[in-house]
Amino acid sequence: MAYEMAIQFKTQISAPHIAGLIGIVYLELTRYEDARNYLLEAYDFSKKKNNALIQGRFAEKIALVEYELLNADSSEKYFDQAIEIAQRSKDTPLLARSLLGKGKMLLRLADKEKSIEVVRSYYETALLLASNLDNKALYFDALLALSKLALSNGDIDIALTMY
Numbered sequence: 394m395a396y397e398m399a400i401q402f403k404t405q406i407s408a409p410h411i412a413g414l415i416g417i418v419y420l421e422l423t424r425y426e427d428a429r430n431y432l433l434e435a436y437d438f439s440k441k442k443n444n445a446l447i448q449g450r451f452a453e454k455i456a457l458v459e460y461e462l463l464n465a466d467s468s469e470k471y472f473d474q475a476i477e478i479a480q481r482s483k484d485t486p487l488l489a490r491s492l493l494g495k496g497k498m499l500l501r502l503a504d505k506e507k508s509i510e511v512v513r514s515y516y517e518t519a520l521l522l523a524s525n526l527d528n529k530a531l532y533f534d535a536l537l538a539l540s541k542l543a544l545s546n547g548d549i550d551i552a553l554t555m556y
Contacts, residue, residue, distance in 0.1 A: 409438030413451060420454055424463045432458060447476030453491050460498050468498050489519040489531050493538055500542075513542060 413435030421426035435453035456471035472495035479488035496515035499508040520535035543551040 409435050412438075413447075417454065420458060423461070425458045429455065429458045429462070443467065445478050445482055446484065449475050449482065449484060449487050452478065453487060456491070456494055456498070460494065460501075465502060467499065469495065472498060485522050486526060486528075486531060489522040489526075489535065490518070492519040492522075493531075493534060496538065496542075500545075509542070509546065513539070516542060520534075 412431040416428045416431030416435060419425070419431060432451055432455045436448060436455055439447040439498055451473045453475035456475060456479035459465075459471060462543065471488050472491050475487060476495065478484070479491055492515040496512040496519075499512050499515075502508060507509040516535055516539045520539060523529075523532035523535050526532065540551075543549075
């Protein structure tokens with residue numbers, strides 16, 4: 394209702410801001426098709442307003458949606474944008490999340506042999522970045538990603554030391 398009202402009338406909170414919130418809720422509910430449209434609206438608005446921080450966060454969310462919808466090229470494009478924005482704006486959590494997401498996306502591709510070293514470097518970088526954050530959830534996610542990568546390559550000892 395708030396979104397519809399914001400479209401029809403001038404409100405304190407713009408329709409694209411509400412769209413972003415709706416998109417995030419749909420993403421959490423795993424309703425990826427619904428999430429995509431709202432997130433794209435919020436992303437386009439943040440791009441139009443030159444708000445790089447918000448643009449980077451929505452790029453990462455869209456990349457996750459595209460990953461779930463099996464759109465590898467689009468997912469990679471948005472992860473790359475999120476990574477570039479996070480590096481430029483020094484947004485460490487966004488950079489770590491985007492590196493973990495892009496690594497996961499690359500592992501899904503057919504040519505896993507070429508991507509394993511790249512993914513390992515993404516995960517190690519994310520781990521290093523996350524180790525300096527107060528919230529250790531992202532650090533744990535990076536450890537888990539490295540452990541799963543080692544396990545998938547048959548490196549059981551390395552996988553166990555990551556836990």
